Amino acid sequence: xxxxxERRAVAALRGKHLEYFTIAWNSLEGLIAVIxxxxxxxxxxxxxxxxxxxxxxxxxxxxWRMAVDADVRRRERNERFSLRIVGVCFLALAxxxxxxxxxxxxxxxxxxxxxPGIILACVSLVVMPLLSRAKKKVANELGSSAMHADxxxxxxxxxxSVILLLGLVLNAALRWWWADPxxxxxxxxxxxxxxxxAMRGExxxx
Numbered sequence: 001x002x003x004x005x006e007r008r009a010v011a012a013l014r015g016k017h018l019e020y021f022t023i024a025w026n027s028l029e030g031l032i033a034v035i036x037x038x039x040x041x042x043x044x045x046x047x048x049x050x051x052x053x054x055x056x057x058x059x060x061x062x063x064w065r066m067a068v069d070a071d072v073r074r075r076e077r078n079e080r081f082s083l084r085i086v087g088v089c090f091l092a093l094a095x096x097x098x099x100x101x102x103x104x105x106x107x108x109x110x111x112x113x114x115x116p117g118i119i120l121a122c123v124s125l126v127v128m129p130l131l132s133r134a135k136k137k138v139a140n141e142l143g144s145s146a147m148h149a150d151x152x153x154x155x156x157x158x159x160x161s162v163i164l165l166l167g168l169v170l171n172a173a174l175r176w177w178w179a180d181p182x183x184x185x186x187x188x189x190x191x192x193x194x195x196x197x198a199m200r201g202e203x204x205x206x
Contacts, residue, residue, distance in 0.1 A: 015139075023063075026052040033045050041109065045164065051191070084198070087200075118172065129158055
């Protein structure tokens with residue numbers, strides 16, 4: 001019969017595997033999105049790509065946290081530090097996307113159409129909800145605020161994918177050049193809110 005410590009060790013191992021997948025997936029997704037965004041002049045695609053790289057950072061610090069899960073004192077210290085790193089990443093992204101999107105709107109900079117970007121957003125809408133659900137399950141088993149914050153960050157990747165897809169489709173189908181930077185502007189308050197909550201140690205389960 002499994003003890004509580006053994007069950008926790010199994011959950012921590014699953015958490016590590018999820019973070020390995022997060023790092024691999026988002027490294028690829030981020031690289032593709034940033035390249036496509038740079039080629040098309042799409043700030044929403046670039047912002048989406050940078051968000052994916054933040055997911056990589058979040059996954060890396062969560063792996064670090066999982067490495068000391070059995071040590072209560074170190075676990076709590078790493079938990080707080082992990083949340084701050086996630087929060088800083090969110091806030092930095094909000095500032096960057098806000099500045100670039102408003103600049104594009106003011107200068108009336110029209111991005112090119114990006115069919116590969118649309119495909120990327122659709123794929124993300126399939127993968128990210130499944131990953132978030134798995135992370136939340138592990139977070140509940142471990143009682144980890146940092147893992148909950150990471151899962152919520154994955155949720156926001158879903159929201160950003162919806163906004164990204166809308167902006168790209170409107171630009172491609174209706175030639176609404178302003179749809180892309182407007183989509184990026186809509187991302188900013190969502191990203192900033194999550195940054196503030198992570199810095200305060202708040203998560204969706206609080």
